[in-house]
Amino acid sequence: MDIKVKNDSVIAMNNIVMNFGNTEALKGVSFHIDHQRIFGLLGPSGAGKTTIIKILTGQLKPTSGDAFVNGMNSESLDDVTYSTMGLVLDTTGLYDRLSCWQNLSIYADIYNVDKNLISKALEEVGLLEARNKPVSKLSKGMKQRLSIARATLHNPNILFLDEPTTGLDPVTMNQIHDNILKLRDNGTTIFLTTHNMEEAYKLCDIVALLNEGVIVEMDEPKRLCRKYNDKNEIEIILKDGSRKILCNSPDCAEEIREFFSKDEVESIHSSEPNLETVFIHLTGRGLL
Numbered sequence: 368m369d370i371k372v373k374n375d376s377v378i379a380m381n382n383i384v385m386n387f388g389n390t391e392a393l394k395g396v397s398f399h400i401d402h403q404r405i406f407g408l409l410g411p412s413g414a415g416k417t418t419i420i421k422i423l424t425g426q427l428k429p430t431s432g433d434a435f436v437n438g439m440n441s442e443s444l445d446d447v448t449y450s451t452m453g454l455v456l457d458t459t460g461l462y463d464r465l466s467c468w469q470n471l472s473i474y475a476d477i478y479n480v481d482k483n484l485i486s487k488a489l490e491e492v493g494l495l496e497a498r499n500k501p502v503s504k505l506s507k508g509m510k511q512r513l514s515i516a517r518a519t520l521h522n523p524n525i526l527f528l529d530e531p532t533t534g535l536d537p538v539t540m541n542q543i544h545d546n547i548l549k550l551r552d553n554g555t556t557i558f559l560t561t562h563n564m565e566e567a568y569k570l571c572d573i574v575a576l577l578n579e580g581v582i583v584e585m586d587e588p589k590r591l592c593r594k595y596n597d598k599n600e601i602e603i604i605l606k607d608g609s610r611k612i613l614c615n616s617p618d619c620a621e622e623i624r625e626f627f628s629k630d631e632v633e634s635i636h637s638s639e640p641n642l643e644t645v646f647i648h649l650t651g652r653g654l655l
């Protein structure tokens with residue numbers, strides 16, 4: 368894919384190659400992310416998602432290519448740039464025996480954050496009532512929400528989330544989705560990795576589909592699905608429960624109008640592919 372890279376973006380990667388011995392984990396990855404966007408990196412296990420996060424956060428030096436975070440090269444991030452970043456990676460790194468409040472208090476000390484902001488941070492992720500509970504007594508979803516509170520306590524303008532909802536139940540997942548959307552609306556740029564295509568479709572302003580170290584597509588989720596909608600069909604569910612598939616063209620307009628005029632239509636929508644089917648179309652494999 369030909370992806371134009373702007374180095375004045377909040378995050379940018381320019382032709383990044385990453386080799387681990389004989390394993391080519393990333394084979395020339397380029398993208399950029401503008402301010403206040405949720406960017407979703409979608410790919411199956413082993414595609415290279417975590418490697419990209421590690422390069423952007425300065426934990427790994429790429430074999431070749433450049434990566435930039437808030438205008439700084441990721442190989443020489445300074446403390447000021449680190450203080451503009453929040454990280455929620457696979458290991459939570461929370462102190463089990465300390466309470467939610469105490470965990471954030473330690474972080475507030477490190478980042479020189481006013482401790483009066485801790486309660487607000489806990490409230491935003493729905494953990495104010497649990498503030499005195501030790502982390503060991505929290506559910507997995509609560510721990511994940513505490514990790515988000517901790518990662519955003521110092522008000523970073525970029526938040527990295529590596530598979531933040533893996534293994535969570537749908538209710539907890541939705542709570543975390545709400546937290547992520549609120550953070551974006553308040554001005555944070557979010558870099559999210561996931562293999563959950565519904566999550567990516569719901570949350571992301573832009574998704575990049577990563578397969579075996581290559582970005583095979585990148586666009587707004589809706590546009591991607593529309594782009595690969597080669598069937599161009601309309602699905603109509605009638606009030607009697609039956610389902611009609613009609614072509615999405617003037618040829619079928621009269622038939623569709625007739626269903627409406629007889630008040631038979633329960634619902635109507637275009638049968639676009641989802642991100643999973645787009646991924647399969649492009650790579651011949653699924654996301655799991």
Ligand SMILES: Nc1ncnc2c1ncn2[C@@H]1O[C@H](COP(=O)(O)OP(=O)(O)OP(=O)(O)O)[C@@H](O)[C@H]1O
Pocket residue numbers: 387390391392410411412413414415416417418419
């Ligand atoms: N430190 C390492 N040493 C050797 N190979 C590595 C190392 N880190 C990653 N790899 C390899 O690089 C490739 C990409 O791994 P990566 O962890 O980035 O994938 P991922 O998309 O994050 O997968 P998952 O969804 O399972 O976390 C894989 O083939 C992996 O085995």
